[in-house]
Amino acid sequence: MSDLIFEKTSRNDAGWLPALSHSEEEILKFLPASALRRSEAHLPSVSELDVVRHFTNLSRKNFSVDSQFYPLGSCTMKYNPKVLDAIAAADAFSQTHPYQDPQDAQGALRILFETQTLLSEITGMEEFTLQPAAGAHGELCGLLIVGAYHRYKKEKKTKVMIPDSAHGTNPATAALCGYEVVQVKTDARGHVELRDLKAKIDKEVACFMLTNPSTLGLFEEEILEVARLVHSVDGLVYYDGANMNALLGHCRPGDMGFDIVHINLHKTFAVPHGSGGPGSGPVGVKKELVKFLPAPRVLKEGSQFIYEKEAPYSIGKLRSFYGNFGAIIRSYAYIRALGREGLEAVSEHAILNANYLKTKLKDLYEIPFDGYCMHEFVMSAKRQKAKGVKALDIAKRLLDFGIHAPTIYFPLIVEEAMMVEPTETESKATLDEFVKVLQEIQKEIETNPQKVLDAPHTTPVSRIDEVRAAREPNLRYRAK
Amino acid sequence: MHYISNTEEDKRQMLEAIGVASFDALIAKIPKKLRDFKLRLPEGLSELELVRELDAIGAANKNLQDYASYLGGGVYDHYVPALVNHLAHRGEFITSYTPYQGEASQGTLQFIYEYQSMICELTGMDYSNASMYDGASGLAEAALLALRSTGKKKVILPRTVHPEYRAVVKTYLSCLDAEIVEPPFVDGAVDLAALKRALTADTAAVVVQQPNFFGVLEEAREIARLTHEAGALFIASVNPISLGILEPPGDYGADIAVGEGQPLGNPISFGGPHFGFFTVKEPFLRKLPGRICGMTVDKVGRRAFVLTLQAREQHIRREKATSNICTNHSLCALKGAIYLSLLGKKGLRKLALLNVEKAHEAYEKLRRLDGVSEFSKKPFFNEFTLQLKKNPASLKENLAANRIVGPLALSGFYTGMDGRYLFAVTEKRTTQEAERLAQAIQKAKAL
Amino acid sequence: MDTSKLKYTETHEWVSLSGNVATIGISDHAQKEISDVVFVELPAMSRSLKQKESAMVIESVKAAFDIYAPVNGKVIAVNEKLKNKPELVNQSPYQDGWLFKIECSNPGEADSLLTEDAYNSFKSTAHH
Structure with a gap:
């Protein structure tokens, strides 16, 4: 059943294409022989029905939100309304070209403009760009703005600070932008350790990159003090919006002192994850940074939507055209559908579900940090490890029960970390079922650990030999 | 409207289990002054109202079904054949995450492997990653790879390359110690004399778009020869459909070949999301940015697929990663793979x-x-x-x-x-x- | 192999000195911590290295580890076998799994490195 499509053969005449009106020889006269392909590309050769069966059967080997509970921490695997897919696919939007005269694309421009405005309101920022294609792309945008700001002010800055619990894209982006990375410790309560921050901060610090709630699922109570400290050396505070799902309508990064934010539309704002992308990572800034945003932004002039004509201080372009429009329109429609009350309910139930699960699981797993969590929490399989079963094994065993594994081994500062994010769209009944399954796995750990160590048993493949994959890379099919 | 599944009774029971009287107790740690506001947003809409509203907004676009x-x-x-969306929009593809849990993601992993294989066949290159955001950012990452790999500083980016692509490369390189030179064009193609003058020992890479922004075919083979003579890397940015008939970049000497994948089964969608393809010759495999899928076996020896060579990536190598990219445009790449499967040779x-x-x-x-x-x-x-x-x-x-x-x-x-x-x-x-x-x-x- | 004559660093490299040529590898303890080595990115020949500078990288499936130069000098040999058989680092850390050789600028530097006993007591107290 895992035959490659290259290994199947049936008739393929590409009959869905119209016929040529001229002979091949006549057409080829338009091109110099030296520019032509000499050997054909070994693409698959199968009938339409076989294409259907192949990809349908592949899809059935995936776990997905549509089919399973998917409590993957930091990823916000919520239900994304299907009407959004239909809206994005409508001809009026999917069949509009970015180089059409703005007059002929007022609908698309309106959506971009209004999304910029809605996101500004929700996050408490002045203006947004929708260009970045993903969270990491947003980080790149943000740090380029940081650089432009300090150059504009003729200040030399060399360092970017991040908490030791940060996502890997933070240091990678800082390095890409030429900054030295300085890590700040997490204290015993799971917050940025102010003493360490004070000890390490100096005039060279360009920016502090932070998620709030943190990757431990905790609200940074000292956020206003953190922002004050960073601002005192004319550093900027950058908000990594990975965890925005906890805050909608309850508090805003802009009010906490963040100068730049990126929002992952594919987490909080209902863009489906699509097996790994596309997402969208819009960036918002405070007033004094607006002029550095990527060009062009969409503006409103009277009743007309237009592209900004001049942006002399802009950091430039991050990609072609105006952003992942097909993702942005989903978020636009989602925000319009939910309104204020709907958005408030999102975070309320995300936080309620997470705290409920945490309460139910605290006897089973060690919870390294006390207190109520926000939309997710981190637990540790340390006790289970003492019995010879690691977080990885539990994650694999969960698959046998038809539940996707939580995020494991992140954040790096928690031993045997399991990060659980139930999201607001799951019901209490689903959460109770999850608890029951973990209790059952716990019994197995006590009585029959081998069963957990050998898991998964019911997936299309059992544990994968990753060492062989990396030692002997086989990264493509080669025709025999 | 909302999509919450908990009933009011569920909520009551859950608060009780947690041991708090109200939801507010759970967020009491958020400083009060941060909570003192109400979002100013338009009223929520039912699905029917939403669809009508979006239809009305969309009517202000001239769309290409009508023009x-x-x-x-x-x-x-x-x-785009009807089958492409029919298959790609299956919930199991559209609502799954990045395939980090391999055993629960064989569908995604196998299509990525097949996608990589098809892109290699199309371009004549050795290896492909699992896709980038788009053609322009892919080209910028190619320039970064060349700079890192050669330790040199100059990138030659002719004015026949898409102006937006050139702008993106400039943005990506803006905080590095790098120089971009843009030779002019003659008769719609790169001015070879100017290119030769620009090609010095400190050149990391020469970029050629084939066909170029004006639609013109460049003398790619000759430019590749000049580039290699100067000890620089040759980067080709190519139109994938053209490779059905035109010589693939792997054959005329490209070290890195990238391009915009939209023509392969993706709707125009006002410019995105699409996907960038990114391919290299063997020596640059370990320097590829982004995700890569490999074939291996499971515990009992069955064929299995998994993300591999991950030590290059940001979630492991952090500040020393080959790129900060995390996501790939999987779903768009899937459309590309289905489209190429339907086309066949x-x-x-x-x-x-x-x-x-x-x-x-x-x-x-x-x-x-x-x-x-x-x-x-x-x-x-x-x-x-x-x-x-x-x-x-x-x-x-x-x-x-x-x-x-x-x-x-x-x-x-x-x-x-x-x-x-x-x-x-x-x-x-x-x-x-x-x-x-x-x-x-x-x-x-x-x- | 008799490892008692080797010198060690706190970053888990071992050094074997012969004249002014230092052969460098990683300790048995380190290869166990790294687990299955899947790729070794060796230093360029003739590269000048400063003591404690990152010389090369060893990769496992889920991690990458910098290997630091224990002494100042120039790279004069690398273990080419590791390109196709990185697992030698696991199988034979002190012999077939050696990494690279340095021509020392100052052979006396190695004297200040840890002895095997000192390294053993260091690793039993140190956090990784």
Whole structure:
């Protein structure tokens, strides 16, 4: 059943294409022989029905939100309304070209403009760009703005600070932008350790990159003090919006002192994850940074939507055209559908579900940090490890029960970390079922650990030999 | 409207289990002054109201189902068979995450492996990653790879490369110690003499777009030879459909080949999301940015797929990663893989020939019009540039009256290009539409 | 192999000195911590290295580890076998799994490195 499509053969005449009106020889006269392909590309050769069966059967080997509970921490695997897919696919939007005269694309421009405005309101920022294609792309945008700001002010800055619990894209982006990375410790309560921050901060610090709630699922109570400290050396505070799902309508990064934010539309704002992308990572800034945003932004002039004509201080372009429009329109429609009350309910139930699960699981797993969590929490399989079963094994065993594994081994500062994010769209009944399954796995750990160590048993493949994959890379099919 | 599954009774029981009286107790740690606001947003809508509202907004767009498009410049109006969306939009693809849990993601992993294989076949390159955001950011990552890999500082980026792509490369390189040189063009193609002058020992890479932004075929093989002679890497940015008939970059000496994948089964969608493909020759495998999928076996020896060579990536190597990229445009790449599977070997060639045929048919019709003059004598694939009158009066109105969108005015991208227009002609365009286009231009006194 | 004559660093490299040529590898303890080595990115020949500078990288499936130069000098040999058989680092850390050789600028530097006993007591107290 895992035959490659290259290994199947049936008739393929590409009959869905119209016929040529001229002979091949006549057409080829338009091109110099030296520019032509000499050997054909070994693409698959199968009938339409076989294409259907192949990809349908592949899809059935995936776990997905549509089919399973998917409590993957930091990823916000919520239900994304299907009407959004239909809206994005409508001809009026999917069949509009970015180089059409703005007059002929007022609908698309309106959506971009209004999304910029809605996101500004929700996050408490002045203006947004929708260009970045993903969270990491947003980080790149943000740090380029940081650089432009300090150059504009003729200040030399060399360092970017991040908490030791940060996502890997933070240091990678800082390095890409030429900054030295300085890590700040997490204290015993799971917050940025102010003493360490004070000890390490100096005039060279360009920016502090932070998620709030943190990757431990905790609200940074000292956020206003953190922002004050960073601002005192004319550093900027950058908000990594990975965890925005906890805050909608309850508090805003802009009010906490963040100068730049990126929002992952594919987490909080209902863009489906699509097996790994596309997402969208819009960036918002405070007033004094607006002029550095990527060009062009969409503006409103009277009743007309237009592209900004001049942006002399802009950091430039991050990609072609105006952003992942097909993702942005989903978020636009989602925000319009939910309104204020709907958005408030999102975070309320995300936080309620997470705290409920945490309460139910605290006897089973060690919870390294006390207190109520926000939309997710981190637990540790340390006790289970003492019995010879690691977080990885539990994650694999969960698959046998038809539940996707939580995020494991992140954040790096928690031993045997399991990060659980139930999201607001799951019901209490689903959460109770999850608890029951973990209790059952716990019994197995006590009585029959081998069963957990050998898991998964019911997936299309059992544990994968990753060492062989990396030692002997086989990264493509080669025709025999 | 909302999509919450908990009932009020559920909520009551959950708060009780947690041991708090109200939801507010759970967020009491958020400083009070941060909570003192109400979002000012439009009222929520039911699904029916939402659909009506979006329909009304969409009506202000001229869409390409109603208009014949001669617009290109990076994204193209190709026909997408119904099957592509039918398969790609299955919930198991659209609502799954990055395949980090391999055993629960064999579907995604296998299609990525097949995608990588197809892209390698198409480009004639050794290895492909699982895809990038788009063609432009992919080109910027290629330039970064070349700079890192050679330790040199100069990137040669001819003015025949898409202006937006050049802008993106400049942004990505803006905080590095790198120099970008942009040789001019002659007869619509890179000025080879200027290119040679720019090629010095400190050159990390030369970029060529094939066909270039004007639609013209560059002398890629010759440029590759010059580039390698100077000890630099050769980066090709290619149109994937053209590779059904044109020599693939792997054959003419590209070290890195990238491009925009939109023509492969993805809707135009106002410019995104699409996918960038990214390929390299063997020596650069470990320097690839982004995700890569490999074939291996499971515990009992069955074929299995998994993300591999991950130690290059940001989630492991952090500040020493080959790129900060995390996501790939999986779903768009899946559409590409389904589209290429449907095309097959024969279809790919036929599609490329159709594009050549239709584009040259339109070119002949337009070129015959009085006052239209050519921009370049060089061969082209499915896009070409023509010189009309400067600032043609009423061109837009006449095109609209003939239900045509495009061509693209180059004056928006280059100074001194008034009256030059870029026409893209795919397999979708008919002889009748080409006639309507010619009439519209004639009538607009654009000549 | 008799490892008692080797010198060690706190970053878990071992050094075997012969004249002014230092052969460098990683300790048995380190290869166990790294687990399955899947790729070794060796230093360029003739590269000048400063003591404690990152010389090369060893990759496992889920991690990458910098290997630091224990002494100042120039790279004069690398273990080419590791390109196709990185697992030698696991199988034979002190012999077939050696990494690279340095021509020392100052052979006396190695004297200040840890002895095997000192390294053993260091690793039993140190956090990784």
